[in-house]
Amino acid sequence: MSIDRSYQASFNENNQEFVIAGKLRPQSEDEMRPLAEALTNSLAQVRGTFYLNVKRLARLNNVAFRAITNLVSQVCDTRPELKIEVVTSSVMGWSTRKFLPLAERLPNVTVNEYDNDFYPGQSFLEEGGFIPILRNQTKLTWRHERHLLPRHGLKPGMTVADICCGIGDFAVLVQKELKPSHILALDHSRTSLDYARKVAAEFGITDIEYVYGDASEMVIEDNQFDFVTCRHSLQIFDRPELILKELYRICKPGGRVYITNEKNSHCLGEPRGESIQWTYTEVAKLFADFKMDVELGPKSRRYLADAGFEDILVDSFMVTNGDGDPQDFANMIQAWENVFAGEMARDRGDSPEFIARFRQGFQDQIYAALHPKGYAGWPIWAASARKPT
């Protein structure tokens, strides 16, 4: 019987990391020999810690698992000084459960589910506190983006992926108004995805594929989508270039990647402009303290160019209290205040005096938004670029 070759294995000497990805389903130990040899050779080259990366391993049958664990056990016996770290992912939830007993049995083996704690703002974004923020934001940005998206290349009939989709409302709007042939929406927050599926069901929308995943390590084949969107998310990940690399990879040659990001310190309002400006300068610093760059918007061109894209198009637009019902704008600011001056400021250890002044700027912007002669604004940068053919 032939070996199931739907897996890939490689060794990176610099990281001392052996990566197995794909589906590993041999029928006999014999079929495991090439992989076992590669693993043995790689182990022989390593001192200190050896990383066995199974983050993107979608399937592993018992024949393969036994062969790997036997090999690891033997190495632990003969080289007790060597540490072996198995790097799993919650996206492949079974892998952590499968490898953990090995770590319990062998003192020099550890299992690290890498995406449990993989970017500094994760707890704020994934645990549901952001849901009211996202709901209000998309409502306000859609009136601008529905016109911008076709200008950036989105056409009916295209295959679309919305990566870091949050509560999925953008995917619903794209599906309803811009008629893609297929849309996949991926996020790493189970809470947001549950919410997204519920909202889609309430609207009777069944053709959006919501997927749990890590945007920096997607289990999606190369060159799949005509149009890939990633909104307000490069700015909250501490290594945006990793996500961009993946957006590039899953985009078809000739397809486009569309990103939106903010520059929070440029949020504004009148009257009470000074207080508002102070608060938003502090918002940018607060996010920076959690390694998030909410000033990324104007850097979009550079990020896209560095990631290898061409034909870069950058637009900016200002969401304002004049766009629709000013109360919608006010609700968004209130949702920001609740999280930024609540949980986030508390976690950073800010003083009550700071928090009071910080909150005041949000309240002043709400005042500006609702004032009959007031103006309040939130600037966004929407950029897209083509993957070379």
Ligand SMILES: C[S@@+](CC[C@H](N)C(=O)[O-])C[C@H]1O[C@@H](n2cnc3c(N)ncnc32)[C@H](O)[C@@H]1O
């Ligand atoms: C600011 S929200 C934006 C959500 C949505 N795009 C929107 O505009 O409403 C950022 C989203 O990115 C998700 N996220 C952050 N890092 C991620 C990663 N590595 N993989 C997948 N999703 C991620 C968070 O769970 C969150 O839903």
